[in-house]
Amino acid sequence: MNPAMTPVATPFFFYLLSGLAILGGLLVITRRNAVHSALALIVTLLAVAGLYLMLYAPFVAGVQIIVYAGGIMVLFLFVIMLVNLERTIRERQFNRIWPVGLVAGCALLALFLGVYAKGKSLFPEQARGLAEGNNTQQIGEMLYGNYMFAFEIASLLLLVAILGAVIMAKKRI
Amino acid sequence: MAEISTLHYLVVAAALFVLGVIGVLTRRNVVIVLMSIELILNAVNLNLVAFSRMWGGLHGQIFSIFIVVDAAAEAAVGLGILIAFFRNKETINVDEIDLLKW
Numbered sequence: 118m119n120p121a122m123t124p125v126a127t128p129f130f131f132y133l134l135s136g137l138a139i140l141g142g143l144l145v146i147t148r149r150n151a152v153h154s155a156l157a158l159i160v161t162l163l164a165v166a167g168l169y170l171m172l173y174a175p176f177v178a179g180v181q182i183i184v185y186a187g188g189i190m191v192l193f194l195f196v197i198m199l200v201n202l203e204r205t206i207r208e209r210q211f212n213r214i215w216p217v218g219l220v221a222g223c224a225l226l227a228l229f230l231g232v233y234a235k236g237k238s239l240f241p242e243q244a245r246g247l248a249e250g251n252n253t254q255q256i257g258e259m260l261y262g263n264y265m266f267a268f269e270i271a272s273l274l275l276l277v278a279i280l281g282a283v284i285m286a287k288k289r290i
Numbered sequence: 291m292a293e294i295s296t297l298h299y300l301v302v303a304a305a306l307f308v309l310g311v312i313g314v315l316t317r318r319n320v321v322i323v324l325m326s327i328e329l330i331l332n333a334v335n336l337n338l339v340a341f342s343r344m345w346g347g348l349h350g351q352i353f354s355i356f357i358v359v360d361a362a363a364e365a366a367v368g369l370g371i372l373i374a375f376f377r378n379k380e381t382i383n384v385d386e387i388d389l390l391k392w
Contacts, residue, residue, distance in 0.1 A: 131294045135302040142306050142329050146313035151321045158325050161306070165332050168299065172343040177335075177351050184358050189328065189365045196369045197321055200376045205383070211316045212385050218315025222308045229304035233297060240296050241344065255348055256355070264352055271359045278363035285370035288377070 131171060138164035149206055151197045155190060162186045176253045299340035307333035318383040320375075324368050331361045 141161030148154045162185045169178035212218075260268050306329055313326030335354040342350025376382055 128294055131298065135298075138302065139305050139309070142309035145325055145329060146309055146317060146322065148322075151319055154322050154325055158328065161329065162332065165306075165336055168302070168336060169339055171294075172299070172339050174339045174342070174351050174354075177339055177354055180355055180358055181335075184362060185328070185332075189362055192365055192369055193321065193325065196372060199373060200321070200382050205319055208318070208383070210318060212318050215316040218312055221315060222312035225311060226304060226308040229308070230301070233300055233304070237297060252348075252351075256351060259348060259352055260355075267356060271356055274363050275359060278366045282366040282370035285367070286373045 127171065130167070134164045134167040134171070137161070138168070149210055151205070152194070155193050155197060158193075159186050159190055162190070174252065176256050296340050296344045299336060303333040303336040303340070306330075306336065318385060320372050320382045320384055320387075321369075323384060324365060324372075327368075328361060328365070331357055 138161045141157045141159075141164060144157035145154045145161065148157065162181060166178040166181040166186075169175075169181060310326040310329035310333065313329065314323050317323055317326065335357055338350040338354045338357070340350075342348060342354075372382060375387065379386070381387075
């Protein structure tokens with residue numbers, strides 16, 4: 118990728134979007150009210166969609182916004198409103214072993230960062246340039262070509278998930 | 291500021307992943323545990339798309355689309371189980387769900 122193709126504001130937008138994503142993630146796991154957590158999760162999802170756009174993946178960004186922020190989050194909000202909220206807000210929010218979980222998470226982060234710091238030289242300095250403009254067309258051709266079988270399996274998986282969700286949530290079959 | 295490399299995206303994804311892990315391990319509300327799982331899947335997707343960009347192919351993006359499909363299926367089934375459980379036990383706290391523990 119030659120320097121002329123690099124957008125000028127890339128570092129600024131990268132830090133803005135990743136900061137938004139991490140802030141949203143922090144709010145998701147600390148808020149008392151589950152609706153607030155869901156709204157923070159939407160912020161994270163949109164920020165990650167922005168990061169996909171910066172990685173030249175517009176189709177994945179669109180899928181992220183439509184399926185995640187549009188579909189899955191609506192499902193979450195419906196379920197939050199079906200189960201009663203008033204009682205859980207007044208209760209303890211973290212379980213009894215939360216310090217263990219926190220320490221384990223921090224150890225995992227230290228492990229990741231250690232591995233990245235040690236393996237830094239394995240990453241190429243410059244990302245390879247992608248052919249721009251026909252990302253969606255290429256993904257479509259691959260989905261219906263190379264990945265045809267996996268695509269059909271995924272549709273079957275969604276069918277099974279729909280059946281499972283309906284059977285589980287129905288009062289009497 | 292220096293140019294943004296693949297490693298920057300990996301660090302952001304690692305932070306999101308760890309936030310999700312901490313949420314799964316510490317929260318009591320099942321809905322928020324499921325949201326933390328979505329955070330983890332998003333971190334994995336970000337890694338896949340970043341690697342896809344690094345190698346100049348599209349296979350990582352295809353894989354991330356399949357992971358989005360999986361996340362939708364997982365959320366639907368998980369929330370269905372949650373509704374069924376709430377109807378029987380009137381609680382959505384993970385540490386009170388111990389029917390199989392003895």
